[in-house]
Amino acid sequence: MSEPLLRVTDLSVGFRAKGKPLAKAVRELSFDVQRGETLAVVGESGSGKSVSALAMLGLLPGTAEITGSAIFDGADLVGMKSKELRTYRGRRIAMIFQDPMTAFHPAFTIGNQIAETILVHGLDDKEGAHRQAADLLEMVGVPEPGIRVDQYPHEFSGGMRQRAMVAMAIANKPDLLIADEPTTALDVTIQAQVMEVLAEMQREVDAAMILITHDLGVVANVADRVQVMYGGRIVERSVVDNVFYRPRNPYTRGLLTSLPRLDGARTDRLEPIKGSPPSILSMPAGCAFEPRCPHATDVCKERPAELESLWLEHESRCHHHAELPDWGTPVTDEVNA
């Protein structure tokens, strides 16, 4: 396999508040992103999925303690001077945020802001950049781009703003798109439109994408590979089919059985994961999922599990991954017992 576009090794992110222990939001995170692929990062609030992306791009406040490395095309983004980092952000790596209302500056027109990202990264032609902004808006399906380009963010609906954000992200044909919950704030019919545009634009500029989301439906729709995070660590990682059809980690399985489904027969009773996620200030000494896990034993209390390779690009962090019951209908019964 060729050199990955991004190689993250042992990335840890902690926050220190006065008189409190270091709150570790991300723990020794390692992963690769290949050119052109879509890697979905799945987890619930507090799992560290957003913080890891923000850390790589130098977008966390100064109180964050970041260690490890994130090699993007030969250069380490962690510890890079902010001036140098700026030559990557918005040009070679672009980010799409959840809330397009706060991500755009309310006092500048949409066209201005898209043109700015083009101008900052080299083009020295204001009118050309403005024209390009209008073209980009047309590409992402904003109607009447010639008028819309001179409007302000508040004049756009939520869906249109998110399209404009996609336009801004692809303006410099980046190699990597990081989309952090890009459709969570949108209604489903609008979400379908935006996901369609996002996938199309990704193909158009031939970029890789890290898609951060809690929505397993969106993941099933677009991802090539999936990594599931819990308590700041990856607990399972594989190609999309394995994660949905042959999950080998109790947390992944719990997420799937928690979901009410639209497809297939309706189940009478959901199978939630008991308890709630651990606080990053007081992580269990052993496996982070142990207090909630139906398969936990003494060894899970004693020491954390390693992320082990199972077969064919499938990894799971579980002491008992080999002994887990077969996945399918019988599993829920077994968990229940």
Next chain:
Amino acid sequence: MSSNGSAPLLVVDDLVTHFPIRSGFLKRTTGWVQAVNGVSLSVHPNETVGIVGESGCGKTTLGRSILRLVEPTSGRVTVNGESITDASAGELRDLRREMQMVFQDPYASLNPRMPVHDIVSEPLQIHGTPKGKAREMASDFLAAVGLLPEHGNRYPHEFSGGQRQRIGIARALMLEPDLVILDEPVSALDVSIQAQVINLLEDLQERFDLTYLFIAHDLSVVRHISDRIAVMYLGNVVELTDRDTLYEAPAHPYTQALLSAIPVPDPHLEATRARVVLQGDIPSPANPPSGCRFRTRCPIATDLCAEEQPKLTELSPGHEVACHFPLANGELLADRVN
């Protein structure tokens, strides 16, 4: 959970709620936001009726108008045969014992300065139960929603989102209401916690003989919990039927488009589904389209749809649709479009 035979607990008849738009120095009314525009439905004892729709469809305003937390413009609401819409302020206070509400945001709906047992026992005290007795009952209801008695002495900020929603549910149940209106009760929660709260709501319904009006945007959650479902679009109910019919034979183009827009957690199914992606945005309820309000986004709309608003009519027993050209049983919108 049968809805037949018994008299309905809640009857909503042609309910309209419009909000004035005021502008200018004199704050003259220059228009109306037509949030709820003639909704009729009934809910039977022990039934769960789901109200689904996207933002701006009026589902939250409908729930609040039923309780008169916002004043409806016209129409009639009765609970147990007693009129809510005609009640005086004093009568309304008594009637509210029978109907309670659980709100979406467990962070905003609990007073941060009150300990939990005060939050939960306040409704009883308002309705005249002495403080000591009310506290005692609060402990019982906290236990019923899966919290510990000692949790009563803590403040809301000490709880997670899921626990706070349990507190909100305990507060709603304190007066032993017949009807509980749940407005997006699980949408602020993570999936693993969401499932816990849904199961809890189902247990409580059985234990306390509750009737639910369950308002949500998430069709998979609504499918799981509801007996019957009303789909709303821009202030109107466009389809109303039992759960299985709605998901197996949706007749309104909007219902089909909504169902097909939701990505399901199954990669193979996702790759092969026929999907109809609706074009355009939801129009503003201050300036809704003429005729059928869905026509501007409907892939099969005709001239008739612009002229005449379709009425909610019975397609088959118990299946009502507001569409001039409803889809037949098993017919796909995607096929009709092509």
